[in-house]
Amino acid sequence: MTDASAPTPIGSGARQGKHATSLYAEDARTKKRNAAEKRFQAYGIAAISIGIFFLVVLLVSIVRSGIPAFTQTFIEVPVYLDAAKLDKNGNRDPDDLRKVSTFGYAPLIDNAIFAAVQDAGLTTEFEKAKDMRAMISASAPAQLRDYVLANPSEIGKTVEFKILASSRVDGYMKGRVTRESVARDKNIDAAHFDLIDQLVETGDVERTFNWDFITGADASESRPEQAGIGVSMIGSFFMMLVVLCLSLPIGVAASIYLEEFAPKNRFTDLIEVNISNLAAVPSIVFGILGLAVFIQFAHLPQSAPLVGGLVLTLMTLPTIIISTRASLKAVPPSIRDAALGVGASKMQAVFHHVLPLAAPGILTGTIIGLAQALGETAPLLLIGMVGYIATNVPDGIAAGFLSPNSSMPAQIYEWSKRADPAYYERAWGGIIILLLFLMTMNIIAIILRRRFERRW
Amino acid sequence: MPLSLLLAIILVIAVVGYVLGRQRALASAGGDSRGLHSLPVYYGSNVLLSVIVPAFGFLILALILIPVYIDSHVSSMITEADVREGSSLGLVMAEVRRVAEGLDNAVQIGAMTEEMASGARADFTDMTARLKDAGQVITGDVTVNILQAAQEYRASSKMLHTAMVVLAIVIALAGLAFGYTRTDKDFRARNVVEKVILALLIAAASVAILTTVGIILSLIFNTVEFFRIYPATEFFFGLTWSPSFSGRGGLSELGFVPLLWGTLYISFIALAVAVPIGLFAAVYLSEYATPRVRAIAKPALEVLAGIPTIVYGLFALLTVGPLLVSVFGRDGLGWMGGASSVMTAGLVMGIMLIPFVSSLSDDIINSVPQAMRDGSLGLGATKSETVKQVILPAALPGIVGAVLLAASRAIGETMIVVMGAGAAARLSMNPFEAMTTVTAKIVSQLTGDSDFSSPEALVAFALGMSLFVITLGMNILALHIVQKYREQYD
Numbered sequence: 015m016t017d018a019s020a021p022t023p024i025g026s027g028a029r030q031g032k033h034a035t036s037l038y039a040e041d042a043r044t045k046k047r048n049a050a051e052k053r054f055q056a057y058g059i060a061a062i063s064i065g066i067f068f069l070v071v072l073l074v075s076i077v078r079s080g081i082p083a084f085t086q087t088f089i090e091v092p093v094y095l096d097a098a099k100l101d102k103n104g105n106r107d108p109d110d111l112r113k114v115s116t117f118g119y120a121p122l123i124d125n126a127i128f129a130a131v132q133d134a135g136l137t138t139e140f141e142k143a144k145d146m147r148a149m150i151s152a153s154a155p156a157q158l159r160d161y162v163l164a165n166p167s168e169i170g171k172t173v174e175f176k177i178l179a180s181s182r183v184d185g186y187m188k189g190r191v192t193r194e195s196v197a198r199d200k201n202i203d204a205a206h207f208d209l210i211d212q213l214v215e216t217g218d219v220e221r222t223f224n225w226d227f228i229t230g231a232d233a234s235e236s237r238p239e240q241a242g243i244g245v246s247m248i249g250s251f252f253m254m255l256v257v258l259c260l261s262l263p264i265g266v267a268a269s270i271y272l273e274e275f276a277p278k279n280r281f282t283d284l285i286e287v288n289i290s291n292l293a294a295v296p297s298i299v300f301g302i303l304g305l306a307v308f309i310q311f312a313h314l315p316q317s318a319p320l321v322g323g324l325v326l327t328l329m330t331l332p333t334i335i336i337s338t339r340a341s342l343k344a345v346p347p348s349i350r351d352a353a354l355g356v357g358a359s360k361m362q363a364v365f366h367h368v369l370p371l372a373a374p375g376i377l378t379g380t381i382i383g384l385a386q387a388l389g390e391t392a393p394l395l396l397i398g399m400v401g402y403i404a405t406n407v408p409d410g411i412a413a414g415f416l417s418p419n420s421s422m423p424a425q426i427y428e429w430s431k432r433a434d435p436a437y438y439e440r441a442w443g444g445i446i447i448l449l450l451f452l453m454t455m456n457i458i459a460i461i462l463r464r465r466f467e468r469r470w
Numbered sequence: 471m472p473l474s475l476l477l478a479i480i481l482v483i484a485v486v487g488y489v490l491g492r493q494r495a496l497a498s499a500g501g502d503s504r505g506l507h508s509l510p511v512y513y514g515s516n517v518l519l520s521v522i523v524p525a526f527g528f529l530i531l532a533l534i535l536i537p538v539y540i541d542s543h544v545s546s547m548i549t550e551a552d553v554r555e556g557s558s559l560g561l562v563m564a565e566v567r568r569v570a571e572g573l574d575n576a577v578q579i580g581a582m583t584e585e586m587a588s589g590a591r592a593d594f595t596d597m598t599a600r601l602k603d604a605g606q607v608i609t610g611d612v613t614v615n616i617l618q619a620a621q622e623y624r625a626s627s628k629m630l631h632t633a634m635v636v637l638a639i640v641i642a643l644a645g646l647a648f649g650y651t652r653t654d655k656d657f658r659a660r661n662v663v664e665k666v667i668l669a670l671l672i673a674a675a676s677v678a679i680l681t682t683v684g685i686i687l688s689l690i691f692n693t694v695e696f697f698r699i700y701p702a703t704e705f706f707f708g709l710t711w712s713p714s715f716s717g718r719g720g721l722s723e724l725g726f727v728p729l730l731w732g733t734l735y736i737s738f739i740a741l742a743v744a745v746p747i748g749l750f751a752a753v754y755l756s757e758y759a760t761p762r763v764r765a766i767a768k769p770a771l772e773v774l775a776g777i778p779t780i781v782y783g784l785f786a787l788l789t790v791g792p793l794l795v796s797v798f799g800r801d802g803l804g805w806m807g808g809a810s811s812v813m814t815a816g817l818v819m820g821i822m823l824i825p826f827v828s829s830l831s832d833d834i835i836n837s838v839p840q841a842m843r844d845g846s847l848g849l850g851a852t853k854s855e856t857v858k859q860v861i862l863p864a865a866l867p868g869i870v871g872a873v874l875l876a877a878s879r880a881i882g883e884t885m886i887v888v889m890g891a892g893a894a895a896r897l898s899m900n901p902f903e904a905m906t907t908v909t910a911k912i913v914s915q916l917t918g919d920s921d922f923s924s925p926e927a928l929v930a931f932a933l934g935m936s937l938f939v940i941t942l943g944m945n946i947l948a949l950h951i952v953q954k955y956r957e958q959y960d
Contacts, residue, residue: 296882
């Protein structure tokens with residue numbers, strides 16, 4: 015009855031006018047709102063694309079710059095091991111042979127290459143055998159000497175050698191060094207490259223896979239063609255051994271206490287606060303701690319993998335504790351209750367039932383913590399792992415822990431600081447190896463999680 | 471006796487103890503394990519633990535205390551006269567240790583007999599000559615007094631070491647006897663073993679506290695030492711950073727301000743890159759993305775977080791730096807001098823922080839209750855309006871916390887700035903200039919052979935202390951904000 019007298023809503027006439035055509039036609043405001051919606055979504059897509067774009071650029075530049083480090087240029091040449099120069103007394107006495115230094119061997123290689131060039135009838139402006147030296151690595155005479163000392167009977171014969179080319183030649187083969195870029199280089203001339211081009215055609219110069227880069231030792235600043243990452247890999251291995259042997263038991267024990275036994279009191283609160291803060295302390299601060307406590311106070315040897323391992327242990331402990339606690343927490347209370355119900359003590363319930371069920375999670379967390387420790391560099395700089403040239407493979411296990419060594423990331427940093435651009439290629443190559451290790455570890459962690467993790 | 475042999479002996483004693491304890495328990499129950507209070511394993515473990523725990527505890531204590539004792543004992547022998555101008559007691563002690571080591575080596579290779587090396591009446595010139603013959607480095611700083619101190623050092627360390635070995639074995643055997651005699655069928659072995667294990671668990675948990683204490687002590691001691699040589703006000707308010715490497719202080723100006731400025735500037739650029747990208751990515755992933763896109767994009771972004779910082783450092787140094795120079799350098803706009811600059815380091819650090827911001831924000835956005843979204847959408851808001859006007863305000867405290875955590879990461883980041891930001895400390899607004907940061911300077915002051923007594927080396931500890939305090943403050947604030955926020959919806 016009031017319907018008729020009900021007042022027409024204010025402005026309804028105007029609105030009807032607006033929708034005069036169709037309800038489905040968008041008005042200006044709706045259009046604006048929909049456009050804003052589209053824009054907003056586009057921002058999100060753009061953000062993710064930028065992130066993934068960066069990832070791709072990063073990976074591409076690593077692979078593109080690092081792959082050349084895995085091949086190396088060698089010169090194959092028959093070298094006449096001149097008895098008159100190597101063994102003046104002619105009695106093949108090892109002591110006498112040892113007296114001839116690498117300086118005595120260098121001319122043999124020069125002559126051999128020069129002879130090979132002339133025999134093949136290659137055109138070159140060089141007239142002296144000594145000019146050939148720019149093309150071979152400074153390590154080549156040592157290679158020859160080692161061979162002769164090992165096989166004295168070969169003296170006086172002509173032996174085929176695969177000699178490491180110098181880094182400039184190697185760079186030329188890989189396109190890093192050009193004729194223009196060596197215009198002011200005292201070590202090598204563009205004419206050498208002409209000769210190299212001809213030698214490539216005759217098959218005497220070739221690029222082959224470089225196992226020495228993966229297994230070899232670091233070399234001095236002037237011999238990038240010889241440097242390898244193998245020894246620092248051993249250093250990293252010993253460091254990871256220390257980290258694993260300390261951080262796994264300590265981390266698991268601490269997590270078991272905090273998760274299963276700790277009463278709620280000030281002491282446990284203090285531990286909790288400490289762990290969450292340590293997880294966010296900059297890694298360099300752990301380096302300072304290692305320097306002050308392990309080296310300054312405890313007088314442990316500098317640059318030793320043991321010290322590096324201790325520092326990295328302290329750094330990874332929070333990570334391992336946090337992930338272990340999460341996997342302990344994921345074990346349902348019914349397991350504990352059942353164990354306690356059949357008469358197990360609390361300790362037995364935890365160690366016999368909860369811990370085995372949480373083991374896959376703990377293992378995953380540990381592997382991820384180890385991967386983090388493997389890639390960490392900053393604390394190692396402070397305990398002297400940089401600046402040390404890792405040229406010797408440690409002899410024995412004790413030496414592996416205690417004698418100075420480098421580690422993979424520290425070695426990469428060391429290479430990146432050197433002046434010769436040939437070392438940059440090595441640094442990228444080292445990164446490929448480091449990332450391969452990290453990838454393997456992470457994949458193992460993922461597989462473990464997929465395969466063994468139970469959901470209750 | 472080498473330490474590893476001693477450890478092996480103790481372990482053998484422990485294993486013997488395990489077997490004996492188990493047998494004795496079973497024997498006391500007449501060979502029937504049902505008569506025992508605990509399982510036989512616990513009787514064995516009880517003896518094992520009573521061998522290992524005291525013996526290893528003693529060893530750890532001894533290994534820490536013996537060097538401290540010897541140092542203080544020997545350094546009391548050194549007179550004022552031995553400490554030369556510009557030297558310090560620490561350096562002289564290092565010399566003493568080196569001579570002692572030299573004597574050891576000389577005896578080992580047979581250049582010197584044992585009596586000769588430790589004889590109190592040995593002729594000084596003869597000794598040094600023999601040491602040199604043995605290939606040991608003897609500098610002119612070695613005086614008669616230092617040689618005697620070194621002999622004393624050797625003698626007392628040898629004596630204490632022998633005492634330690636004997637005592638450790640005695641303690642292990644005593645533990646064996648104690649555990650063995652306690653073993654009986656009514657002995658509550660399980661309770662005892664479990665108590666010991668609990669104590670070990672607590673000890674493991676305390677490592678976290680010890681680490682913090684270690685960090686704080688090592689920073690404080692050296693920082694106090696630094697402020698004794700260098701005035702604190704000049705450090706905190708000094709506007710120039712120019713350490714002198716040749717002289718022993720005096721000429722060095724070690725102002726904190728330019729380093730702090732470089733750190734903050736680089737972190738600001740990093741956050742300016744990471745926060746918008748990370749936040750938009752998080753919003754898209756949690757609100758718009760289909761499960762398939764999410765399953766691919768989220769791990770892909772998180773790969774960025776798993777890449778070690780040395781890789782980012784090299785990327786900055788060799789890829790991003792030269793790229794920026796080709797655009798902004800002399801051939802381009804002319805703003806940039808070299809490859810290392812605030813911009814280089816900031817950009818790369820920003821890339822590193824993207825996954826950090828995005829996954830933290832993602833968690834926080836996901837924990838906003840669905841009811842709030844439904845309410846907003848029900849009122850007719852579009853999805854983006856819901857995000858902007860409902861979800862983000864609700865998640866804001868958490869996001870602020872995430873950004874703070876990212877900022878503390880940026881401030882503490884080392885490798886990227888060491889390799890990408892340059893080495894010159896500068897107070898400038900130009901982001902294309904090279905600047906340096908607190909962390910980069912800690913590295914450069916502490917690498918190499920520094921003796922920890924010059925202000926140039928000690929300043930690194932003061933820098934570390936400042937860094938620790940700043941990041942700790944930010945972390946505590948961030949965790950507090952995040953936690954407070956989480957509680958709202960739980």
